[in-house]
Amino acid sequence: MTLARTAERIAPNMFFETFLKNLANPIMIWDHAFRNQLSEAGQHLVLVMGTLGDEVRFSDLEAAFHSFYAYRQKKLGFSSSSRDFDNAVKELDGNFLKTSLIGHDRIVTLHNPSLSDFLESYFVNTPTDLMDLIESATFFDQFINLWRGRRGNRYSAFSGPGADRLLQVLSSKLMCSSCGFFRYKVGKEDAFVGVRVQQMSFEQRMAFFIEVSEAINTAGAKRLREALLGELEAHLRLKHGSKEHLTLLLKKVSALGKDTDRFVPLLEAAKACVLRGLNDSDLEDFEALGKFVDAFPKVIRTEELDQARTCFLNFCGDYDESWADSPDDYRYIADTIGRIAEQLDVDVGARCVDLEGKASQWEEEIRSSEEENGGEDDNEEPWGRSESASDDTSTMFEELLGELNESDS
Numbered sequence: 553m554t555l556a557r558t559a560e561r562i563a564p565n566m567f568f569e570t571f572l573k574n575l576a577n578p579i580m581i582w583d584h585a586f587r588n589q590l591s592e593a594g595q596h597l598v599l600v601m602g603t604l605g606d607e608v609r610f611s612d613l614e615a616a617f618h619s620f621y622a623y624r625q626k627k628l629g630f631s632s633s634s635r636d637f638d639n640a641v642k643e644l645d646g647n648f649l650k651t652s653l654i655g656h657d658r659i660v661t662l663h664n665p666s667l668s669d670f671l672e673s674y675f676v677n678t679p680t681d682l683m684d685l686i687e688s689a690t691f692f693d694q695f696i697n698l699w700r701g702r703r704g705n706r707y708s709a710f711s712g713p714g715a716d717r718l719l720q721v722l723s724s725k726l727m728c729s730s731c732g733f734f735r736y737k738v739g740k741e742d743a744f745v746g747v748r749v750q751q752m753s754f755e756q757r758m759a760f761f762i763e764v765s766e767a768i769n770t771a772g773a774k775r776l777r778e779a780l781l782g783e784l785e786a787h788l789r790l791k792h793g794s795k796e797h798l799t800l801l802l803k804k805v806s807a808l809g810k811d812t813d814r815f816v817p818l819l820e821a822a823k824a825c826v827l828r829g830l831n832d833s834d835l836e837d838f839e840a841l842g843k844f845v846d847a848f849p850k851v852i853r854t855e856e857l858d859q860a861r862t863c864f865l866n867f868c869g870d871y872d873e874s875w876a877d878s879p880d881d882y883r884y885i886a887d888t889i890g891r892i893a894e895q896l897d898v899d900v901g902a903r904c905v906d907l908e909g910k911a912s913q914w915e916e917e918i919r920s921s922e923e924e925n926g927g928e929d930d931n932e933e934p935w936g937r938s939e940s941a942s943d944d945t946s947t948m949f950e951e952l953l954g955e956l957n958e959s960d961s
Contacts, residue, residue, distance in 0.1 A: 553581070578666035579673050585647075586670070593636035594643045596621050601649060601662060602671035603685050603694040604731060609747065610651065610658035612731040616690045623688035654735055655746035672703070679709030686721055691731040692752055695722050699764060706767075715768040722764065723776050726757050740877075753794035758784055759801040766808065781805065781814040788821035791828065795840035798822050799847050823851050830863035835871070835888060838864055842895035861898045868893075868903050873910075882911035 553559070553571050562570050574581045586595060600616045601608070608616075617637050625632050645651055650663045662668060675682045675698070682698065686709075689695060695718075701707050710718050733747040761780060765773040784801075787793060802822055805815050826844045830837065841860060845852060852860070868889055876882050886907035893900040 578664075579670045582667060582670035583674070586674075590648075591640065591643060592630055593621065593632070593640040594648075596624065597637070597640040597644060598648050598667075599671070599674075599681060599685060601660070602668070602675070603689070603697050604691070605693060605697055607659050607661045608731055609733060609749070610660055612691065612749075613660050616694065616731075619690045620685060620688040624684060627684070654744050657747045659747070672701075675707055675709075679707065679714065682707055682709040683714055683717065686718055689721070689725060690728065692725070692728050692757060693731050695725075696760060699760075710768070716770055716772040719761075719765055719768060719773055719776050722761060723780060726761065726780070727754070753797050754784070754787060754792075755794050755797040755801045759797065759804050762801070762804045762808070766804075778812060778814060781812060781818060785814065785818050785821050788818075788825050791825070793822070793825040795826055795837055798825060798840060799843040802844075803847060819848065819851055823848075823856075827852070827856060827860060830860055831866075833863070833867065835867075835885075838867060838892050839888065842892040846895045857896070861896050864892065864896055865898060865900070868900050873907065876910075879911035879914045882907045882914070886911075 553574055559567065586598060590598070597613075597617050600620050601613065604613065604616060614637055617640075621632065621636065624630075641649070641651075646663070648663055648667065649660055651658060651660050653659070685694065686698065699706070699710070699718075701710075730749055730751045732752075733749045735744040735747055737743070738745050758780060762777060765777040788798075802819065805812060805818060808815070822844070826837075826841045830841070841864075845857070845860075871885070871889075873882065873885055876885070886904040889900055890904045
């Protein structure tokens with residue numbers, strides 16, 4: 553608002569009122585800048601960013617941009633060049649977007665939180681652009697972010713014919729890449745050294761598809777859902793299932809009730825999945841088993857459950873917790889196996905007490921070490937005891953005060 557090019561467009565007697573309106577509603581100023589000050593490529597890059605969440609890897613933003621830009625160039629016929637993405641990044645960096653590094657990975661975020669409000673408002677009022685973003689989506693996360701809508705309210709583009717079209721595109725791109733990431737460290741380093749993309753499992757994707765299809769609830773949605781549930785059953789029988797997210801998906805399927813006849817055979821395939829390979833399983837596998845038994849207690853036969861209990865007890869006895877890096881890690885293990893034991897109705901109380909004891913012992917050793925060192929790190933001189941440091945500080949302020957007094961006089 554204080555830039556000359558902005559002030560020149562506003563009558564002097566309206567400037568103060570306009571200034572306050574923009575403070576109260578930042579969407580106004582973003583909308584003007586978006587429509588009047590950005591290039592074609594810059595506008596497309598902002599719209600794509602609105603589908604990718606709060607932050608995204610630079611390379612993933614580039615891939616999503618090129619897909620959307622090529623789709624729109626073919627549809628609308630505007631001219632383009634191979635340098636449009638690079639030019640758009642330079643145009644937007646510092647106002648609409650900001651880039652940073654996490655370790656060696658370049659990350660892009662929206663420059664201001666009010667930009668999210670602007671983009672949501674824009675998508676409300678431009679359903680055609682929203683559907684073009686769906687048609688050209690590169691990452692599964694884009695479907696999730698756009699489906700969330702504006703403050704929990706779905707966009708009008710996803711009603712009528714647009715609803716079925718959304719499901720058709722989603723089903724055809726069910727296994728497209730994810731772009732959501734997590735930061736990681738190496739060893740005991742304090743700083744993050746980079747990011748890693750966390751791919752969503754088939755079961756997570758199916759759970760989202762069911763959520764969307766149930767909300768849309770058209771005949772076409774039901775047909776697509778039944779077809780994909782059949783694929784899921786085959787997926788599980790071929791031993792390709794992800795145990796971690798299976799129970800959540802099955803709960804969504806069971807909630808459909810009479811709207812699906814796939815549930816019983818799907819449940820049997822899921823049971824075979826969670827019981828598979830328990831003799832060589834890890835903690836996450838037993839977590840998945842516990843969740844399944846808790847959610848569907850009548851599905852697993854008594855002899856199957858007894859065998860699973862034996863496997864779990866053997867696992868707890870042999871579990872190697874040497875990876876624990878803090879007292880909290882020991883408590884996490886104790887809480888997890890305790891919860892699984894409750895779900896499977898077995899007793900691992902002694903093992904949990906042992907783990908809690910190791911956590912307490914570690915904490916006691918930390919306290920003792922701190923007391924011996926007077927609460928200070930080894931080989932580090934406490935700052936409060938350094939007379940020379942105190943004298944130097946006093947001298948510095950006295951000199952500064954003298955300089956200020958001289959300048960005042």
